[in-house]
Amino acid sequence: MPFLVTRVDGLPLEAVIDWIIAQRRTYKQARTLEADLENLQYLYLWADAENIDLSARVVSGRFFTDEELRSLLRFSGWRLWRALEEIAENRFLTGRCPLPSRPTRVDVLRRPPDYVGLSVKRNRLQTIHAFLEFNSGGYEKRMAVHAGHDTRAAYASQRLSCLKRIASEYKEIPVGTDVPRKGISEAHQLQLRAVIEPDHPDNPWEPAVRVRNRLIVLMLLDLGIRRGELLVIRTQDLTFTASRCAVAVHRRPDDPLDPRTTQPATKTFPRQLSAGGRLSGLLHEYITEIRRKLPGARRHPFLLVNSRAGGPLSVSSVNKLFSALRKRVTGLPAELTPHAMRHTWNDRFSEQAERKGLAPEREEKLRKHQMGWSPRSQMAGRYTRRYVEREGNKLSVEMQEGLGALLSVLTKEEE
Numbered sequence: 001m002p003f004l005v006t007r008v009d010g011l012p013l014e015a016v017i018d019w020i021i022a023q024r025r026t027y028k029q030a031r032t033l034e035a036d037l038e039n040l041q042y043l044y045l046w047a048d049a050e051n052i053d054l055s056a057r058v059v060s061g062r063f064f065t066d067e068e069l070r071s072l073l074r075f076s077g078w079r080l081w082r083a084l085e086e087i088a089e090n091r092f093l094t095g096r097c098p099l100p101s102r103p104t105r106v107d108v109l110r111r112p113p114d115y116v117g118l119s120v121k122r123n124r125l126q127t128i129h130a131f132l133e134f135n136s137g138g139y140e141k142r143m144a145v146h147a148g149h150d151t152r153a154a155y156a157s158q159r160l161s162c163l164k165r166i167a168s169e170y171k172e173i174p175v176g177t178d179v180p181r182k183g184i185s186e187a188h189q190l191q192l193r194a195v196i197e198p199d200h201p202d203n204p205w206e207p208a209v210r211v212r213n214r215l216i217v218l219m220l221l222d223l224g225i226r227r228g229e230l231l232v233i234r235t236q237d238l239t240f241t242a243s244r245c246a247v248a249v250h251r252r253p254d255d256p257l258d259p260r261t262t263q264p265a266t267k268t269f270p271r272q273l274s275a276g277g278r279l280s281g282l283l284h285e286y287i288t289e290i291r292r293k294l295p296g297a298r299r300h301p302f303l304l305v306n307s308r309a310g311g312p313l314s315v316s317s318v319n320k321l322f323s324a325l326r327k328r329v330t331g332l333p334a335e336l337t338p339h340a341m342r343h344t345w346n347d348r349f350s351e352q353a354e355r356k357g358l359a360p361e362r363e364e365k366l367r368k369h370q371m372g373w374s375p376r377s378q379m380a381g382r383y384t385r386r387y388v389e390r391e392g393n394k395l396s397v398e399m400q401e402g403l404g405a406l407l408s409v410l411t412k413e414e415e
Contacts, residue, residue: 039127061155125170183344204328224345231264245280268372350387
């Protein structure tokens with residue numbers, strides 16, 4: 001379980017621990033908890049910049065003034081390095097530290113934008129709201145024992161006003177306001193499938209890992225699974241028949257058999273997927289010809305292993321192999337990432353469903369099973385944007401050309 005700690009003594013913040021255990025731990029994966037804490041750190045960084053004692057404000061019922069809330073809302077939209085600059089500047093203005101060094105003109109030109117995307121800001125404010133609601137709600141309940149009615153009423157009014165202000169801010173930011181991630185084009189798919197072959201002259205990987213890396217890319221591309229789901233697949237999760245391989249995706253949080261410091265996690269529902277003939281053959285080849293020859297692979301059940309000691313493959317290793325593809329293979333898109341393979345699978349699934357003439361309800365049901373989404377999930381729309389965009393533009397062009405042709409006919413008739 002991740003913790004949010006102070007730099008002064010390295011100890012976890014108790015109020016945050018209470019919130020994580022009571023509100024998040026029972027149904028969130030460790031990486032999601034980490035993301036929550038990354039969002040919540042902005043509340044504490046902002047309080048440091050403004051010289052505000054968060055605990056004292058909550059206990060006293062003062063919460064935050066309108067000016068302070070405006071400052072918090074602005075602060076939550078900054079990148080971390082910009083937030084730290086603000087802290088240094090405020091400490092200097094209040095006499096708590098020397099004047100911070102100013103960036104040179106070259107540094108200013110090279111550094112990234114000050115602000116994060118709107119969806120990131122929305123997530124931060126939503127997390128801050130959830131934390132303050134829980135933390136102050138617990139104190140409000142304790143007040144019922146020792147405080148009078150007027151005191152409780154004043155506390156409740158101030159608390160509600162503060163929470164409403166933060167909630168109204170993040171709710172005004174629609175979900176998915178940033179540029180949506182999309183799958184890669186068909187031309188890029190063909191190039192990728194060609195270059196990952198071990199004997200291709202442009203293959204960017206060392207010979208010892210080419211067979212394994214090809215398998216990784218194809219499993220992500222052909223099964224549409226997440227990177228974390230891929231890395232927790234065990235050899236016993238594969239069932240081979242004469243021509244096919246069934247791949248079982250399981251949820252095993254806090255797996256005692258996983259020695260990795262940062263354990264990959266399965267965010268979606270358990271399910272069984274079918275690998276095609278070629279992918280099934282490559283899976284069998286990897287297990288029998290490569291994995292079994294690494295002594296370290298015998299100490300754990302995970303399918304994908306590193307090429308030296310045979311330990312379970314790490315998340316960073318998967319990221320690095322995609323980084324090598326982007327940097328060393330000319331023509332591949334900059335958005336080529338493990339998760340882009342999942343978007344690409346959904347684009348291809350939409351095209352195949354259209355060719356098959358599947359009803360929209362049937363297509364959505366099948367997609368949710370393959371992706372591991374619940375029947376009530378709204379995720380399907382996020383993964384079909386490239387296909388919808390392309391088809392919409394195609395219809396728009398046809399409509400424009402149709403109107404243009406009609407106008408041309410009418411003009412000739414008038415002549």
